[in-house]
Amino acid sequence: xxxxxxxxxxxxxxxxxxxxxxxxxxxxIERDEKQExxxxxxxxxxxxxxxxxxxxxxxxxxxMDTISYILAMEEISKxxxxxxxxxxxxxxxxxxxxxxxxxxxxxxxxxxxxxxGEKLGAFCLSEPEAGSDATSQRTTAIDKGDHYxxxxxxxxxxxxxxxxxxxxxxxxxxxxxxxxxxxxxxxKTWEGFEIGPKEDKMGIRGSDTHSLNFNDVKVPKENRIGExxxxxxxxxxxxSGGRIGIAAQALGIASGAYELALDYSKQRKAxxxxxxxxxxxxxxxxxxxxxIQASRHLIMKAAWDKDQKENYDLSGAMAKxxxxxxxxxxxxxxxxxxxxxxxxxxxxxxxxxxDAKITQIYEGTSExxxxxxxxxxxxx
Ligand code: CAA
Numbered sequence: 001x002x003x004x005x006x007x008x009x010x011x012x013x014x015x016x017x018x019x020x021x022x023x024x025x026x027x028x029i030e031r032d033e034k035q036e037x038x039x040x041x042x043x044x045x046x047x048x049x050x051x052x053x054x055x056x057x058x059x060x061x062x063x064m065d066t067i068s069y070i071l072a073m074e075e076i077s078k079x080x081x082x083x084x085x086x087x088x089x090x091x092x093x094x095x096x097x098x099x100x101x102x103x104x105x106x107x108x109x110x111x112x113x114x115x116x117g118e119k120l121g122a123f124c125l126s127e128p129e130a131g132s133d134a135t136s137q138r139t140t141a142i143d144k145g146d147h148y149x150x151x152x153x154x155x156x157x158x159x160x161x162x163x164x165x166x167x168x169x170x171x172x173x174x175x176x177x178x179x180x181x182x183x184x185x186x187x188k189t190w191e192g193f194e195i196g197p198k199e200d201k202m203g204i205r206g207s208d209t210h211s212l213n214f215n216d217v218k219v220p221k222e223n224r225i226g227e228x229x230x231x232x233x234x235x236x237x238x239x240s241g242g243r244i245g246i247a248a249q250a251l252g253i254a255s256g257a258y259e260l261a262l263d264y265s266k267q268r269k270a271x272x273x274x275x276x277x278x279x280x281x282x283x284x285x286x287x288x289x290x291x292i293q294a295s296r297h298l299i300m301k302a303a304w305d306k307d308q309k310e311n312y313d314l315s316g317a318m319a320k321x322x323x324x325x326x327x328x329x330x331x332x333x334x335x336x337x338x339x340x341x342x343x344x345x346x347x348x349x350x351x352x353x354x355d356a357k358i359t360q361i362y363e364g365t366s367e368x369x370x371x372x373x374x375x376x377x378x379x380x
Contacts, residue, residue: 016075046117077252082206094121122163141170160210203354257334314376324359
């Protein structure tokens with residue numbers, strides 16, 4: 001067992017830290033206020049290789065391990081969780097999904113553009129009546145011989161208006177239930193594809209969340225991923241890795257808030273001394289630091305499982321459940337340590353607290369993670 005990072009890991013972490021401080025920090029408060037997508041910053045993330053970190057080098061990816069990706073996700077999430085969700089969806093859902101299960105043609109045509117950030121990806125599973133209950137897909141993809149006809153609505157789609165390529169999960173044969181579900185690569189410009197209204201969100205307000213409508217969209221057969229009926233397994237397998245990325249996002253939000261609270265507590269004076277010298281504050285810092293370190297260990301173990309080709313459904317779900325709760329607890333306490341200033345936008349912690357909440361909801365709510373965890377334990 002070795003808890004040390006390699007020199008390469010440290011280099012990647014430091015590069016992500018510098019990028020976040022230099023490119024994401026300026027304007028992060030304004031982007032949150034105006035719900036502005038970090039377009040220029042995402043373009044730079046692509047140029048620096050942050051959008052296809054784990055993907056195969058022959059398709060423009062970085063060929064890196066999951067640990068490297070986790071380290072970069074944490075650093076970027078400390079500063080701007082709206083940018084890090086773009087990174088997470090593109091890396092661990094879209095690029096990983098196509099790289100692992102797509103065919104040669106799909107990889108050449110789509111993956112090579114997604115890894116470099118030339119094009120952006122979105123993952124479309126959730127529907128108005130199929131959020132946690134993901135097998136209840138109402139969107140249909142009817143087999144018409146050389147193509148499928150896609151009809152339906154998808155909800156809460158990250159990168160909804162900014163993406164070019166969409167992984168869409170849809171029901172082909174309802175009688176077969178989840179075994180009749182397929183996954184497709186759909187292009188934004190195809191006829192019948194409409195981007196719905198943008199959601200006005202509590203947090204990650206710079207990220208671009210939309211509903212999507214498909215009205216008789218013709219999807220060529222060659223755009224189906226895997227064998228007929230593989231779509232639900234594809235979504236589940238892809239989400240298992242995605243959850244490690246969101247856990248790292250939660251870790252970054254928590255550690256960003258903790259670092260701000262620690263600095264503030266060393267400067268702010270009350271009752272004649274810096275507030276970190278009061279046990280009431282020092283104990284909060286102790287609890288924050290402990291739960292952050294526990295989250296980090298769970299996440300690194302899940303990433304290690306994935307890199308070692310071990311099963312990571314259970315370890316990824318535990319990491320996401322614990323880290324997202326930690327993000328909520330730590331950001332709430334960080335606001336408390338800042339007192340009145342914590343409630344004010346310029347101190348950043350109120351935004352981190354709002355951003356933290358989504359990590360308990362997307363890519364499987366905390367309740368869904370507990371289903372996965374309990375089933376995993378009982379199967380052992
Ligand atoms: N890997 C491979 N196969 C899996 C799997 C996994 N991790 N999990 C389930 N499956 C398979 C099962 O083996 C089963 O197949 P068989 O019948 O062939 O054995 C099939 O999938 C159905 O599984 P279940 O019977 O367990 O299905 P269920 O209805 O009980 O649901 C669930 C399982 C875990 C609750 C699932 O519905 C789920 O994960 N729900 C949450 C959905 C979710 O995470 N949505 C996030 C949206 S994406 C997003 O948020 C992105 C973003 O914008 C940031």
